[in-house]
Each structure stands twice: as C-alpha cells, then as structure tokens.
Amino acid sequence: MNTSSESSSSRRTFLGSAAAAAVGTRALSAGVHAGGSDLLKVGLVGVGGRGTGAGQQALNADPGTELVALADVFEDAVERGHRQLSRMFNKDGQKPRVTATADQCYAGFDAYKRVIDSCDVVLLATTPHFRPQHLRAAVEAGKHVFCEKPVAVDAPGVRSVLESSRIAEEKNLNLVSGLCWRYHHGKRATFEQIKNGAIGDIVSMQCSYMTGGVWDPRRTPEQCSSEMEYQLRNWYYYTWLSGDFNVEQHIHSLDKMLWAMNDEAPVTVSGSGGRQVRTDERYGNIYDHFNVVYTWKNGVKAFARCRHWQNCENEVDDYIVGTKGVVNVMRHTITDHSGNVVWKFDGPGGDMYQIEHDELFGAIRAGKTINNGDYMSKSTMLAISGRMAAYTGQRLTWEACMNSEEDLTPSSYEWSDNSVPAVAVPGKTKFI
Numbered sequence: 428m429n430t431s432s433e434s435s436s437s438r439r440t441f442l443g444s445a446a447a448a449a450v451g452t453r454a455l456s457a458g459v460h461a462g463g464s465d466l467l468k469v470g471l472v473g474v475g476g477r478g479t480g481a482g483q484q485a486l487n488a489d490p491g492t493e494l495v496a497l498a499d500v501f502e503d504a505v506e507r508g509h510r511q512l513s514r515m516f517n518k519d520g521q522k523p524r525v526t527a528t529a530d531q532c533y534a535g536f537d538a539y540k541r542v543i544d545s546c547d548v549v550l551l552a553t554t555p556h557f558r559p560q561h562l563r564a565a566v567e568a569g570k571h572v573f574c575e576k577p578v579a580v581d582a583p584g585v586r587s588v589l590e591s592s593r594i595a596e597e598k599n600l601n602l603v604s605g606l607c608w609r610y611h612h613g614k615r616a617t618f619e620q621i622k623n624g625a626i627g628d629i630v631s632m633q634c635s636y637m638t639g640g641v642w643d644p645r646r647t648p649e650q651c652s653s654e655m656e657y658q659l660r661n662w663y664y665y666t667w668l669s670g671d672f673n674v675e676q677h678i679h680s681l682d683k684m685l686w687a688m689n690d691e692a693p694v695t696v697s698g699s700g701g702r703q704v705r706t707d708e709r710y711g712n713i714y715d716h717f718n719v720v721y722t723w724k725n726g727v728k729a730f731a732r733c734r735h736w737q738n739c740e741n742e743v744d745d746y747i748v749g750t751k752g753v754v755n756v757m758r759h760t761i762t763d764h765s766g767n768v769v770w771k772f773d774g775p776g777g778d779m780y781q782i783e784h785d786e787l788f789g790a791i792r793a794g795k796t797i798n799n800g801d802y803m804s805k806s807t808m809l810a811i812s813g814r815m816a817a818y819t820g821q822r823l824t825w826e827a828c829m830n831s832e833e834d835l836t837p838s839s840y841e842w843s844d845n846s847v848p849a850v851a852v853p854g855k856t857k858f859i
C-alpha cells in the first residue's frame with residue numbers, strides 16, 4: 428500500500444499542480460491503440476461499489492486490458508477493491524488481469540495523480556465533488572476516461588468539466604459518461620421512436636425518483652478520527668460531496684428529460700424541497716425531498732420530483748407526453764391518448780454498465796472517439812440548478828445557474844474539522 432505523502436491542498440491548488448504536472452507528460456494520441464491488441468493499461472480512481480464494478484466491466488470489455496493501479500482516499504477501500512478484483516480476474520494458470528501490486532495501490536487525497544500517471548484509460552468513480560479536478564488531470568495527461576455521474580456539485584465544477592471535455596475533444600480522447608441509461612438498448616430504441624415523431628411534438632414530461640434512501644449513517648469511533656473522515660465516509664449526506672441526493676441520484680431521470688429535448692438546456696427552473704424525515708444532525712445538510720419544474724424555450728415543462736422517505740410509496744418512472752401519445756420510458760412503451768399501446772420494445776435491454784465499457788474500449792481500438800462531455804455536464808447542471816432553486820426558493824434562469832459563483836470546495840482537504848453550511852432555508856438562503 429502506498430499512502431500519498433503529498434500534503435493536502437485546496438481545489439484551486441490541485442488544478443494548478445495537475446496542470447503543471449501534465450506539462451512533462453506525453454499526451455497519448457487517440458490512435459496509439461487503434462486496431463491493435465496491445466496492452467491497454469487501466470487505472471481506477473475511487474475504489475467503492477461503482478468503481479469496483481467499473482473495473483470489472485473494463486477488464487471484461489477488452490482482453491487486452493490490465494488493471495495497473497488503484498487509488499482511493501481510504502486505505503481500507505483500495506485494499507478491499509484490489510483484493511476483490513484480483514480474486515475475480517487472477518485465476519490459476521491464466522494470465523493475471525489485475526497486475527497492480529500492493530505498491531500500485533495508492534491512498535490519500537493526491538493518490539489519483541499516481542494512477543493517472545501509470546495508465547492509458549482512467550476510470551473516475553469517486554464521490555462526485557472530486558470529479559472536476561480528477562477529470563482535468565486525466566485529460567491534461569492525455570488519458571481516455573470513463574467518468575461516473577454526476578460530474579460536479581457546483582457551477583464552477585460544471586464549467587471546469589466543460590473545459591475538460593473541450594480539451595479531450597481537442598486531443599481525440601474518449602470521454603464516456605456513467606449516465607448509463609444512454610447505453611441501454613431499450614432506452615435507445617425508445618428515444619429513437621421519440622426522435623422519429625412517434626408521439627408528435629413533446630408537450631410535457633414528468634420524472635419521479637421516490638425511494639427509501641441510502642445507508643443510515645452512524646458515528647462509529649473508527650469514523651470519528653476527524654469530521655472530514657466522517658463526512659467522506661458518509662459523503663451522500665453532504666452537499667459539497669454529493670451535490671445533494673437530487674444531484675447524485677435524480678440525475679438519471681433528469682438526463683432522460685434532457686435526452687428527449689435533444690440535449691437543449693431549459694431556460695428557467697423553479698422548485699421547492701426540504702427535510703421532513705431526515706432531520707438529525709448525522710444526516711449532514713442535504714434535503715430529503717424536491718419538487719422542481721424546468722421550462723424550455725418552446726414552453727415544454729418537465730415536472731421532476733424525488734424523495735428519500737421510508738414506508739411511503741416508491742416510484743421510479745419517467746413519462747414524456749406528446750401531441751400524439753405518451754412514452755413510459757422505464758417500460759419502453761408508447762400509448763396513444765386513448766391508452767392503447769402503439770409501440771413496445773421487446774428486445775433485451777443488455778447490461779448497460781457493460782455496454783458503456785464495450786463501446787469505450789471498442790472506440791479506442793478503432794481509433795474513434797466518443798465524447799459525452801456536453802450532455803453529462805448539462806444533466807449535472809440540470810440537477811444542480813434544481814437544488815439551487817429549491818434551496819433559495821427563487822425562480823432561476825439557466826444562464827444565472829451556469830454562471831453561479833457558488834463554490835462548495837472546503838478551505839482545505841485535511842483530516843481535521845470541516846464545517847459545512849447549515850441546511851438551506853428557502854427564502855433565506857441566497858443564490859450566489
């Protein structure tokens with residue numbers, strides 16, 4: 428295990444040092460692995476549930492891949508993921524696919540730099556806050572990227588990601604987003620129907636992500652070595668780390684609304700939300716319910732609701748209403764306005780998590796580039812703007828949200844105290 432010895436620093440210092448470090452790094456040209464079966468070195472940053480899954484999918488996608496380095500802010504996480512992936516992919520009598528040794532497992536806030544230095548393709552799967560700085564370092568260093576959603580927690584982060592996406596495009600680097608429904612066969616077929624006019628013109632949309640929530644955080648002695656450790660281990664409950672749950676989770680639904688609107692952003696957003704059941708201090712500073720309305724230039728509205736309440740009705744569904752019919756996106760069906768099913772996708776949906784990686788590695792081998800930077804940034808901003816409207820209680824324009832100067836980065840990344848803003852109060856919390 429390699430524990431990063433570099434000291435922690437602020438996001439701005441990080442970005443500066445990442446950019447400086449990239450000066451001496453040879454940028455890979457997209458064609459380097461095209462058409463060949465030569466080794467593609469994969470590095471994993473953020474070795475939690477999703478990161479371990481993404482590592483698995485990257486190794487399954489292409490027989491010429493090897494996992495050469497892993498990084499997590501926590502030593503126990505990187506060790507656990509390394510152990511799990513080694514067990515899955517290093518079989519007796521076969522060529523090992525996880526070639527990272529214990530020395531190539533890095534821990535700490537700067538660990539990502541070591542991984543980026545040692546691979547061709549980086550999988551970014553930490554908590555959302557860190558995505559902008561990790562993505563910038565990866566593309567500056569000329570690496571192809573798989574980038575989990577959401578890609579930021581604030582507007583400066585989204586603007587940074589848009590710039591990173593531009594850099595990736597300039598360097599012909601692949602940038603594949605973890606907004607996985609865009610890679611699902613059934614969803615692709617359904618949106619194809621919408622594009623081909625099966626429901627006429629879109630009139631309105633409704634998306635719901637109403638579930639019981641995620642893990643219940645407890646302050647165990649091991650987690651209380653510092654407030655920063657508590658927050659990172661329970662990142663979901665802190666707006667600076669997750670963006671709030673409408674950003675972390677509801678983004679999947681909002682992305683489908685954006686997809687239906689041909690990736691055009693809305694013009695205004697207004698909404699409400701609050702904290703009805705998760706009121707204890709251990710739940711950090713996020714809300715437990717949101718109701719947000721997005722309005723597009725042509726008058727189309729998306730009604731988006733999400734909540735984390737236990738023992739209540741659960742619903743995860745997306746509907747798109749058109750002049751000729753209604754799409755139930757999750758069920759891949761179209762009904763006319765009399766309720767008759769006029770189209771249904773019956774094929775296999777496929778494993779969307781695997782398809783993302785199959786297409787990423789397929790593109791690298793074919794010397795092609797996929798760049799999902801535009802929609803992954805806009806969908807992240809859709810979610811953030813909904814949070815901003817609910818926290819402040821104001822109707823906001825898309826432009827104001829995109830230009831927001833609110834930066835949720837803490838003053839430093841240190842294993843010490845980290846005070847966070849109080850839970851937002853609509854009408855009092857200001858838009859920044």
Ligand SMILES: NC(=O)c1ccc[n+]([C@@H]2O[C@H](COP(=O)([O-])OP(=O)(O)OC[C@H]3O[C@@H](n4cnc5c(N)ncnc54)[C@H](O)[C@@H]3O)[C@@H](O)[C@H]2O)c1
Pocket residue numbers: 472473474475476477478498499500501504535536538539552553554555557575576577605606607659675
């Ligand atoms: N596409 C999907 O369907 C899907 C599903 C689950 C999660 N996700 C996304 O994947 C990301 C991770 O979620 P998860 O469920 O795996 O969470 P997790 O807590 O299991 O894993 C996150 C890991 O990142 C590590 N980490 C945090 N900050 C870091 C840093 N600065 N450097 C290195 N490592 C750091 C954490 O210690 C943790 O091990 C989130 O953005 C989440 O929204 C996407």
